[in-house]
Amino acid sequence: MVTFEEHILGQDQEFSEASGAFGWMLGGLTLAVKRIEAQIRSAGLSDVYGAQGTENVQGEAQQKLDVVANDAMMECLGTREGVAALVSEEDEAAVVFDDDPATGKYILIFDPLDGSSNIDVNVNVGTIFSIHKRLPKDSLEHSILQPGMRQVVAGYVVYGPSTVLVYTAGHGVHGFTLDAASGAFVLTNENMVMPEQGPYYSVNEANAAQWPEAFAGYVETLRNGGLGREYSSRYIGSLVADFHRTLLKGGVFLYPPTKKQPGGKLRLLYEANPLAFVAEQAGGMATSGGGRILDIQPVKIHQRTAFCVGGKREIEALLAAVGAKG
CATH class of the missing domain: 3.30.540.10 (Fructose-1,6-Bisphosphatase, subunit A, domain 1)
Structure with missing residues (x-):
């Protein structure tokens, strides 16, 4: 062992x-x-x-x-x-x-x-x-x-x-x-790999009315098979559980900015950064919607961020939708 x-x-x-x-x-x-x-x-x-x-x-x-x-x-x-x-x-x-x-x-x-x-x-x-x-x-x-x-x-x-x-x-x-x-x-x-494209999207859709238009449009694209496949919705509400499923099965997890929290809700140092590092090492991607998570320079311990993580195909499509770079 x-x-x-x-x-x-x-x-x-x-x-x-x-x-x-x-x-x-x-x-x-x-x-x-x-x-x-x-x-x-x-x-x-x-x-x-x-x-x-x-x-x-x-x-x-x-x-x-x-x-x-x-x-x-x-x-x-x-x-x-x-x-x-x-x-x-x-x-x-x-x-x-x-x-x-x-x-x-x-x-x-x-x-x-x-x-x-x-x-x-x-x-x-x-x-x-x-x-x-x-x-x-x-x-x-x-x-x-x-x-x-x-x-x-x-x-x-x-x-x-x-x-x-x-x-x-x-x-x-x-x-x-x-x-x-x-x-x-x-x-x-050993050597876990996130699928390049998966069958699930994971997001709290109760917040949809507060999302920026580009994020709402992206989720609608997933619902309508705009990335060339049908997606099912899966949302547990425990970040680790939702991320673990995304790592194993593929797809995308989203916690977009909202009108109430325009800077995002998840914490950069001890939620987004560790999971983004894991995702990238497994072949996936992670972004705030404005840039790569791992490139963000923290300014305080409890700094928050929007957080979107998943397979390469899903995140590249998201970046195109919001007009951002990786």
Whole structure:
């Protein structure tokens, strides 16, 4: 069996510079994920369903499991050698653990529990993560606000009938399934490829009246077979679940800008960037509608963006419809 830690350390000699620190850090990531998975499995029995009664920095109602998942990530990763800072959707600012550039080499950025509002109805949820290497001659703040094209590792975990971890280190996309017997994430899908064109489009059509005209016209084109095939609508409402289906089956996931949120709703650093990196490494594309997601220069931790990701055929047609470049 090939485990996640073994596989990722074999992908790039750059990681050997950490003298084991990078692998130790990844062990903290998978430990946190397994703790989150265990809490989700027992949520109905341990009174962690429902709202926490507080709001996060986004102004969104925190679910109890949001707090549990964030605590697990902080506890399992915060003491790991090589971790300079952790950046979470749930926290207003980065949590700094090692400000010394010589030893604090990596920054982990994550959404600890994506789709948590769906947990009460037993719908798939996930964790999204991104790892940047600290810029040795720059401030920690600037190192955190790097464009997505500089990610060294990115991926996500889907908590569903099985728990699946998908990641890229810039050398293809690989999937691992949690083996209950060994407690390890075992390689089950190597060199995953997103179909160039697929059968599904995924978007919250309740917002259609608020979309820009070009986006509305594009979705209408998909409905009417304008790309040479019939499309079916599939929308779960958990970003990780919708993206995972798009990666495996093909098609397009859309979260366009709206009149209420003209800059988009999804967060750039810990939602759009990691999934865009995975998509591109699998042969797909990701855009804000105004340009490539991975080229966006972040200006703040919780920056939002429109997010459209999918197969090459679908995204090229979208870019043509909105008059944008990749």
